[in-house]
Amino acid sequence: MVDSAAIISRMRTALAAEKVVVGPLIWRAGTRPRTFALAALAEHPDQNMEVHLTAAAALPNEHVGFQLCLSVPGHTFPVTRFDWRPPRPHVNRFGPLRGLSSGTGLHPFEENAELGLAMMVTHNLPVCMPIDPEPPDFSSAVAYVCDTFRLELREPIPLPPWSPTLI
Amino acid sequence: MVAHPDLTHSAPLSAIADKAARALIQVRRGPGLDARVTLPVLYPSGSCVGLRIGGGGKGFMITDDGGACAEADMAGASEFFHRAARETAERCGVRFDGHEMFEIEAPSEALPGFMAIVADASRRAAQLVAERQAERLDRRFRTGLADRLISVFGSDRVDIRPQVSGASTHAWLFDAAARLGERTVLFAAVTPSAVSVSSAYLKLDDVARLPGAPDTVAVLSRHSLFRQDQRLILGRTARIIDATASDEAFRRIAA
Numbered sequence: 001m002v003d004s005a006a007i008i009s010r011m012r013t014a015l016a017a018e019k020v021v022v023g024p025l026i027w028r029a030g031t032r033p034r035t036f037a038l039a040a041l042a043e044h045p046d047q048n049m050e051v052h053l054t055a056a057a058a059l060p061n062e063h064v065g066f067q068l069c070l071s072v073p074g075h076t077f078p079v080t081r082f083d084w085r086p087p088r089p090h091v092n093r094f095g096p097l098r099g100l101s102s103g104t105g106l107h108p109f110e111e112n113a114e115l116g117l118a119m120m121v122t123h124n125l126p127v128c129m130p131i132d133p134e135p136p137d138f139s140s141a142v143a144y145v146c147d148t149f150r151l152e153l154r155e156p157i158p159l160p161p162w163s164p165t166l167i
Numbered sequence: 168m169v170a171h172p173d174l175t176h177s178a179p180l181s182a183i184a185d186k187a188a189r190a191l192i193q194v195r196r197g198p199g200l201d202a203r204v205t206l207p208v209l210y211p212s213g214s215c216v217g218l219r220i221g222g223g224g225k226g227f228m229i230t231d232d233g234g235a236c237a238e239a240d241m242a243g244a245s246e247f248f249h250r251a252a253r254e255t256a257e258r259c260g261v262r263f264d265g266h267e268m269f270e271i272e273a274p275s276e277a278l279p280g281f282m283a284i285v286a287d288a289s290r291r292a293a294q295l296v297a298e299r300q301a302e303r304l305d306r307r308f309r310t311g312l313a314d315r316l317i318s319v320f321g322s323d324r325v326d327i328r329p330q331v332s333g334a335s336t337h338a339w340l341f342d343a344a345a346r347l348g349e350r351t352v353l354f355a356a357v358t359p360s361a362v363s364v365s366s367a368y369l370k371l372d373d374v375a376r377l378p379g380a381p382d383t384v385a386v387l388s389r390h391s392l393f394r395q396d397q398r399l400i401l402g403r404t405a406r407i408i409d410a411t412a413s414d415e416a417f418r419r420i421a422a
Contacts, residue, residue, distance in 0.1 A: 003311055004411050031240065032233055032266050054241075058198040065241065076243050088205045088217040088234070089193075094391065116411055118389040122301040124212035124242035 004117035011070050011079045014047040015109050015150065021051060023155045034058055036160050042068065042151055050076065051151065055160035056087075061138065063087050064160065066145045077117070080149065081107040081125050084141040085134065094119065095127045102130035106148065203232075208286045210238045211297040216286045226272030229281050231289035233266045238293045244300040251295040259288035268292060298360075305358045305388055312356045312386055312410065313343045319417045320345045329353075331381070333373025341370070342386070345421055351381040352421045356410070357401065359392040364400065371404035384420055386410050 019042035030037040034057045042049040048071040056063045062085035070077045083090070083105055092100045094115055107125035119126065135141040142157050191207035201221040208216040214234075222228040239248035249265060256263035261270050261284060268289050273281035313327040326344040331353060333339055343354045353374065357367040371383045383405035387393055390409040401407055408420050 003315070031245065032236055035233075035237075054237075067241070069243075078241075078243070081241075086214070087203065087232075088215040091209055091213050091215065093209060093211075093213045115391055116389060118301060118304050119391065121242065121304060122211070122244075122297045122389075124238065124297075126211075126213050128213065 007070065007072070007077060008113050008117055010047055011077065011109065011113070014044050014049050014070060015068070015079055017044055018150050018152060019044050019049055020152045020154060025153075025155055025157050027053075027055070027158065027161055030054065038157065038160075042149070048072070049079075051149065053157070053160075055162070057161070057163050059087065060160075060162035061085070064138065064141060066141070066149070068149045077121060078107075078125050080109040080112075082131075082141070082145050082148065083107070083128070084138075090128045092127055094123070097127060097129065100128075100130070102128045104132070104134035105130045204282065206282070206286050208290050210235070210290055210293045212238055212242070212293075214238065216289050218282055218286060220278075220282070222271070226274055227278055227281070228269065228271045229273055229278075229285045230267045230269035231285055235268060235289040235293040235296070236266050239296045242297070242300065244296050247296045247299040248292070251299060252292040255288055255292040255295060259284060259291065261285055261288045301358070301389070305356075305363075312354065316343045316345055316354060316417070319414045320347070320421070331374055333370065334376035335373050337373060339370035339374065344381075347421060353381050353383045355383070355385050355405065356388060357385045358388045359394075359397065364393075364397045368400055368404060371401070375404050382406070382421070384408055 021040050021042050023040065025038060025040055027036045027038045029035070036055045036057060038053040040051050042051045050069045050071055052067045052069060054065040064084045065081060066084070067081040068079045070079055085104055089101050089103055090105060092098050095111055097111070105128040107128045111127040111129070112120045112125045115126065131144070135144050138159055145151065146153060193205040195203045197203065201219050203217055203219050205215050205217045210216060217232060217234055219230050219232040220227055235252060236248055239245050252263050252268060256268055261268050268285060270281050270285050313325065317325045324346050326346070329341055329344045330338045331341055331344070341353045342356045345352045345354070355367050355371060357363050367385060371385065374380060375383060385401045385405040385407050387407060388410045390411075398407060406420050408416060
């Protein structure tokens with residue numbers, strides 16, 4: 001059963017709370033060719049929160065995604081996401097910011113939750129707000145994410161193992 | 168049609184339109200000798216479709232670079248991707264290797280056309296994944312509706328998935344019925360798909376034609392995706408409520 005209102009309420013509570021990201025924080029090969037992923041628990045006393053990072057081997061210093069998720073039995077729901085230097089711009093198709101384009105951008109929780117849980121999930125957090133100026137490097141992007149997602153790192157997140165020469 | 172006074176100066180507007188149109192397409196170099204092209208074609212999330220162009224000489228290679236795949240992964244819908252992409256690739260006549268949707272040996276004179284075909288196929292695959300994921304959520308939503316009504320009206324007053332015969336004598340399956348005193352209120356969960364709206368209309372209308380017909384309520388899942396005409400059609404046979412409405416709103420609409 002999916003009780004949309006209850007899940008959105010749990011997301012809101014968990015996003016607002018301080019969460020501790022526990023290690024080990026290791027980039028591993030993604031499920032798709034030439035991608036890397038890093039997943040870790042973002043510890044919260046009541047909710048199962050996860051943070052997922054993705055990067056592309058061939059694109060150093062760009063195309064890194066940071067997504068905070070709520071995990072429930074049988075489902076993982078996206079809560080909010082930060083796209084750092086994505087390879088393609090994003091255009092809001094729905095919501096009050098319809099038509100707005102962004103490169104580096106935050107997919108904020110409240111604006112996406114306004115559209116309902118089903119839209120959040122099936123359209124992959126469709127509302128995005130540009131972040132300008134964008135964090136100038138990976139460590140600045142991590143710092144922005146920690147501040148916005150309310151995450152405390154017990155150990156630093158290593159640089160993605162970019163290797164553009166593989167291509 | 169009345170011309171808007173601001174639209175009478177064609178030269179400045181054409182310049183504005185030209186600038187806007189140029190901004191819709193971006194070309195970047197890399198990785199390696201390849202080029203990346205961003206097109207004004209949107210995935211369900213709102214991300215633009217991007218293509219990687221490589222090769223040359225005899226022909227060009229055009230790939231979505233796994234963009235549709237990445238959309239599915241990010242949405243937690245990877246399990247739907249492979250089949251959806253394979254079906255879409257067959258329909259659109261492009262190639263699929265389990266990750267990327269692509270075309271090879273595109274001649275230079277037809278490069279724009281092949282780029283449009285690959286971009287369209289990639290978008291269609293991502294759309295199909297989103298639809299299948301929505302169907303899965305909708306199935307869970309149907310179960311959730313009955314539970315929700317039990318919490319609002321009490322288990323002794325809610326029947327789950329009752330069959331009700333309409334004026335045609337056809338027996339229709341509803342998601343739930345609430346017995347409120349002498350009255351019965353039938354609830355039908357409806358999604359924005361055309362099939363869901365039309366089948367809901369059929370059963371709601373047939374039941375509404377009964378003498379002493381029960382009250383009917385259409386419960387809309389993903390309400391923001393319903394078109395106005397769909398709401399209008401459903402509104403002729405039932406009261407309408409958003410699935411995420413409060414318990415009080417459910418009590419009011421059943422009253």
